[in-house]
Amino acid sequence: MEKHSPQFRPISFNGICTRLGDKWTVQVLWRLSLAQDRRLRFSALRKEIDGITQRMLTLTLRNLERDGLIMRHYFPEVPPRVEYDLTEMGIGVLGALEGLNSWIQNNLSVIEQHRQIYDRNNQ
Amino acid sequence: MEKHSPQFRPISFNGICTRLGDKWTVQVLWRLSLAQDRRLRFSALRKEIDGITQRMLTLTLRNLERDGLIMRHYFPEVPPRVEYDLTEMGIGVLGALEGLNSWIQNNLSVIEQHRQIYDRNNQ
DNA sequence: CCGCATCCTTCTTGATACTG
DNA sequence: CAGTATCAAGAAGGATGCGG
Numbered sequence: 423m424e425k426h427s428p429q430f431r432p433i434s435f436n437g438i439c440t441r442l443g444d445k446w447t448v449q450v451l452w453r454l455s456l457a458q459d460r461r462l463r464f465s466a467l468r469k470e471i472d473g474i475t476q477r478m479l480t481l482t483l484r485n486l487e488r489d490g491l492i493m494r495h496y497f498p499e500v501p502p503r504v505e506y507d508l509t510e511m512g513i514g515v516l517g518a519l520e521g522l523n524s525w526i527q528n529n530l531s532v533i534e535q536h537r538q539i540y541d542r543n544n545q
Numbered sequence: 546m547e548k549h550s551p552q553f554r555p556i557s558f559n560g561i562c563t564r565l566g567d568k569w570t571v572q573v574l575w576r577l578s579l580a581q582d583r584r585l586r587f588s589a590l591r592k593e594i595d596g597i598t599q600r601m602l603t604l605t606l607r608n609l610e611r612d613g614l615i616m617r618h619y620f621p622e623v624p625p626r627v628e629y630d631l632t633e634m635g636i637g638v639l640g641a642l643e644g645l646n647s648w649i650q651n652n653l654s655v656i657e658q659h660r661q662i663y664d665r666n667n668q
Numbered sequence: 669c670c671g672c673a674t675c676c677t678t679c680t681t682g683a684t685a686c687t688g
Numbered sequence: 689c690a691g692t693a694t695c696a697a698g699a700a701g702g703a704t705g706c707g708g
Contacts, residue, residue: 448562476691536611599671
């Protein structure tokens with residue numbers, strides 16, 4: 423295999439990759455991408471993402487909105503309704519993750535074998 | 546833009562993406578990839594990666610070795626010498642990151658603008 | 669030179685209660 | 689319904705000293 427392109431400069435990986443690597447961000451993006459109009463309300467996201475708390479969903483959505491990857495739509499009804507949808511940039515980052523995702527699909531089992539072997543050799 | 550492929554299942558993102566998103570892992574992989582034979586000794590890595598402590602370099606290398614992305618070569622000389630090099634899988638994961646990396650290159654400035662606007666609108 | 673052990677600080681996440 | 693506020697727990701990272 424040949425070396426990667428010289429443009430590869432992981433300078434910017436912190437803090438984009440740090441954000442993407444957190445516990446819930448990719449899940450939220452992914453769920454939105456599968457929805458009608460790439461748009462879901464808060465309670466729907468919460469139901470679909472197993473184990474997420476209300477607090478962490480709120481924080482994750484705030485960060486994504488701050489970065490411009492999703493948009494928040496507030497409807498001052500009673501009871502209130504809030505919907506979130508992917509922006510063009512939010513759609514784009516999911517596309518940019520596909521290469522990594524398929525690599526993980528292809529290599530995860532090998533990695534897990536390595537981990538088992540390593541752990542066995544170190545008690 | 547069209548929806549991503551149905552094979553996109555970010556099931557495996559934790560804990561691969563979590564690992565890649567930590568503070569030093571990608572830096573280490575990247576430095577190795579640029580070196581002669583994709584191979585460097587501990588002290589060389591430490592010098593090249595600005596700000597990393599001996600402890601964190603050791604931990605990062607252990608995790609990468611455990612996953613099979615790098616190999617550790619120990620030479621029982623006096624003083625001891627230890628070298629690390631990328632495995633085929635280690636080279637592969639860098640390739641898988643290129644899509645994300647170039648997306649970040651292209652979008653980082655826009656993201657930072659969004660952050661400034663958001664922060665200004667919320668005190 | 670390389671790495672482990674220890675202690676400490678900071679960040680992230682979770683649990684729970686409360687509000688417009 | 690969709691948050692916010694508060695507190696506590698755990699993980700990640702940094703500083704420092706010792707050892708083969």
